Amino acid sequence: MPMLRCRSGLLSLLLLAASGPQVVEGDSVLEILGSLKSFRDAGVDSFKILASELKKHGQDEDAQKARKWSDDWLSVLGLNKGLTGLAKDFVMNYLGRGTYHDKNGALIDSIKRVAHSFPEAGEDFDEDSLDDVHYYLRKVCKEGKILFAEGGSLNQMLTELVDILETKGVSSVLSEAMKGSDVVKQAFGYFAGSPPRISKTAEL
Incomplete structure (x- = not known):
């Protein structure tokens, strides 16, 4: 099933983390990377907007952090960073392994x-939908950090991402950074069912 194009800077990396059920044992780094590349430009644009909004609010250091995350993890090339580093970490350490898929x-x-x-x-x-998206994005980072080993690219990317998501004021500018939310929702919905309502306080 082909992946849907999206406009979220977060989505390409989240899809990589969730792609276990969608890819076969023989998938290579280049094959997975080919899917991720289609999200890159939209991701860079989203983080550019996020950084710009943070700067408008006088948060220059936080804006620089968002730009650096984009430069590090949405770049095409890289040994242990960028889309190549993330795909390599996933294929080499998690794809097809019961310790991940189970x-x-x-x-x-x-x-x-x-x-x-x-x-x-x-x-x-x-306000409610922004709070929910912000909360569950942080939940994705939390669960990913538990699943992916410390020292690996995926764990490092999620550690840096949750640091940005927990920055003061980020929740209020997410709507600008998530332009094209209908398309983003469709892409997340690729994996979506009908989850039960649960207590947020108990989860984090």
């Missing part, structure tokens, strides 16, 4: 919940 349920579920937190097609984000 334990990735919480991560997959968190990604599904992001999709269900988006507003309906054609509607804008309101």
Whole structure:
């Protein structure tokens, strides 16, 4: 099943983390990287908007952190960083291994919940939907950090991402960074079912 194009800087990396059920044992770094490249330009644009909004709010250091994350993890080339580094880490250490596929349920579920937190097609984000998306994106990072080993590219990327998501003021500018949210929701919905309502306080 072909992956849907999206406009979220987060999505390409989340899809990589969740791609276990969608790829076969023989997939190579180059094959997975080919799928991720289609998201790169949109991802760079999203983080550019996020950095710009943070700068407008006088958060120059946080804006620089967002730009650096984009430069590090959305670059095409890189030994241990960029899309190549992320794909290599996934293929070499997780793809086809029971230690990943038997334990990735919480991560997959968190990604599904992001999709269900988006507003309906054609509607804008309101305070509740922004809070939900922000919460479940952080939940994805938390579950991914548990699943992916420290010292690896995926763990490092998620560690740096959750640091950005927990920056003061980020939740209020997410709506600008997630332009094209209808398309983003469709892509997250690739993995989505109908998750039950649960207590956020108990999860984090």
